[in-house]
Amino acid sequence: MEMQRSAIMEKLALLEEPPCGRPSPELFPGAGRGAPHNGGCAFRGAKLALQPITDAAHLVHGPITCQGHSWESRPTCSSGPTIHRSTFITDMGEMDVIFGGADKLRRAIREIAAQCAPTAIFVYQTCLPAMIGDDISAVCKAESLRCGRPVIAVDAPGFSGDNVQGNEFAGRLLLDRVVGSREPEFTTSADVNIIGEYNVAGELNAVRALLGGIAVRVLASIPGDGRYEDIASSHRAGAAISLCSRALPGLASHMRERFGIPFIEGSFYGISNTSNTLRGIAALLAERGGPPDLPARAEALTGREEKKVWDRLSGCRKRLEGKRALLATGGVKSWSLVSVLQELGITVVGSSMHKSTAADRRKTAEAMGPSGVLCDDASARTVESLLSDRGVDVVLSGCGLQPVAAMAGVPWVEVNHHRLGALSGYEGMARLAEAIDAACANPVFEQAFAPAPWNRRSNRPPEEGGLAWGA
Amino acid sequence: MGRIKHPERTFQTEPFKISQPLGAAMAFLGVRRGAPLMLGARGCAAVGMALLVRHYGRPVPIETLALDEASLALGDRGELEAALLALHERSAPELAGLLGAGLGEAKGDDVEGLLRKIWRGNRRSHPALAAMEAVFTPCPDFSGAYQDGWSAAACGIAARFVQPAGRKCARQVNVLAGAHLTPGDVEEVREALDAFGLDAVVLPDISGGFGNAARSRTGDGGVCGVPLADIRRMGASVLTIAIGEHMRPTAECIEKRAGVPFRVFDRLVGLGPCDDFMALLADVSGAEAPNRLKRQRSRLVDAMLTAYPAFCGARAAVAGDPDHLLGLCSWLSEMGAAIGVAVSTTDNPVLWRVPALKVIVGDLGDFERGAEGADLLVAPSGARHASRRLGAPLLRAGMPISDRVGAAHKVSVGYRGTLDLIFEAANLLLERRGDPNAPE
Known part of the structure; x- marks a missing residue:
């Protein structure tokens, strides 16, 4: 029951303490008590937000429904390691339900650490083991010490909330457990973090190229195409761009409070959004002691690219x-x-x-x-x-x-x-x-919605040749 | 025999098992105006639904009760009743299929008791609900797989609705379609019965749209599923034909309730089983096989004689649910291929009959390791990564087919379906043989 209490406390905490400067997320948008539902859950929200970290293994502790159906359905791309695309699931069976699944989980973590040598392992709690009381936090803590790499419990079982709450939980987890735990090899005065880009279909690459075009370095992308080490040392960036407001909500503002990293809310969807975001980050960096000609570089790039794309369109x-x-x-x-x-x-x-x-x-x-x-x-x-x-x-x-x-x-x-x-x-x-x-x-569409021959007013096909048919 | 392996596993990599609740949900969608409702937490329906939509290319309405931690701790606080009323208001289904997806089973909820209570109360307070039936199917996701949930739901439906009939309909035959049949397959079976002048009552019937799904502007999406009235009349049939060993319990249930004799076909792919099937239909109907079936059979025989060299000495690896695995492996070995490894999603007695050198209950990781050196892979879409890494062609079969369109329309039963399957597999093998860069 400890698990359940912690989940409930977590939810209450989310309710009472809205992330700075933002309204608290609605509880269960679109679903009242007893309303049938076909959306996501806290577990999925948390997993979607963390799985783009490419050099970590993502292990789901639960029955097959929770992950078996979706292991390849989320093409978050990587420019390097691909272990994040493998699905690991403990696939709880009847015996695990009866005797508890913690032991199976412990052995799974050991095997994954030995076989795949991931930089870190994220272990996701799901409803069934949470309900029977598997204490994944304790297992992860012990195994982390044993295998000498971070093993992080993501204790957001599905029943504890919806997608948004799962995202938020993941953001807080990164903030509390990962960000600031390492130091970067070197920093520049034009380092930024990108927060909330999942790198689906390789979208981050386009963003990186644009930022590279004005000589801004991406210190860490959280989470898309992310590396554990980069995220751990992301507290040294000069500024941040918070992209999709839903992904990891609140992380950017928490990082501003804790590490003094200012951020802009931007978007790389659309022509003027892209230009405004580039201009905004250039101005912010210049203000924070980055290269003073950054805004001019951004102006040049946006002007050139905008003309090109409008010509094409x-x-x-x-x-x-x-x-x-x-x-x-x-x-x-x-x-x-x-x-x-x-x-x-x-x-x-x-x-x-x-x-x-x-x-x-x-x-x-x-x-x-x-x-x-x-x-x-x-x-x-x-x-x-x-x-x-x-x-x-x-x-x-x-x-x-x-x-x-x-x-x-x-x-x-x-x-x-x-x-x-x-x-x-x-x-x-x-x-x-x-x-x-x-x-x-x-x-x-025109063909598909034309009436079938037996629904047409006249069934007779147009006649060819000189003779009338059926006359 | 000792050749069925259960690798000791603490985790699965690249799982391809689809859980019981989804199988049960699809079976309920094979009933006209049926609506599955999972008794699960918030996210239980979402992922599976996305998978089924991509596989079938049609809307698949599955919903969940969205239990929160308070309901899990305290038991039902009126959610089920509220959900049933909401379901009624939304789409007025005739049959609500309640799927015990695991949480309730682990906790020990008495759903049947709860349903009785709701129905007693509702006859007074919500007369509208009197027009709705609800069937509860326990199908926990921590045991079994897709075909088991499908079978459990079909059995539950039959047990509730099939009535003993005073008078038999001489031309009516029940068809219990297994989970491994595509909508196209179901249609092919129905056509075979039509050809002999028999009326088929198919349970579950997914050959149209699904249950309560959206209606198409073309006007043909609305006719779907087997009506409850037809299920009630299944007792009047002269025979039940079950396709797939996992449909045997349902056939037995109908026999027990209404005295309808049954025949189980463990597969309808391959010449032999198709011949048996047609012979049975001829026997039941007393009619001679129509010429078009005779022509189909002779084309199949031609195809077998044309294509067999491609299968000679070929090594295949197959993955799927147990009954599907049995059908595919039997057919492949009848064509002369050797099956090095067959990977099943779940344990099942039919695995003893699978003609493979090695049968593993496991995941696609096991499949890839076992398929080393195979000339042909037969598996769902998830195996495409193994196919690329091993350099062996993949014949997509089973569920889910998520990276190709048209899975729902593919026919691989009957004379025509077998013919198509033979040529598809043979051409993949020939292409590989003709490729000078193929790994040895």
């Missing part, structure tokens, strides 16, 4: 003008995607917000203006009714809604895990615009 921009889009990403990236689409002349008629914080909701609502609706779930049924009621031309979502959009005859573009390329930076913006253009122009 001149053709498809006319076709996209006035289209109506529905966003169903669950709130991830919602507000930045809204402004991206508006930049292309597209009206956003709605956005699903079931995975968002209150701040996300406010920002998204502001960005969409009065024409957009916020909906709290992205179930097939809700999206279906939105599609028929609001005259939607294109849906941007994860692949779960593809069949729904297809059945309703609405073109669809993947913007979640399985997107075909990075959407970040100027290049990504062009890719997104072209993807929407291509989806809307696809001729398949």
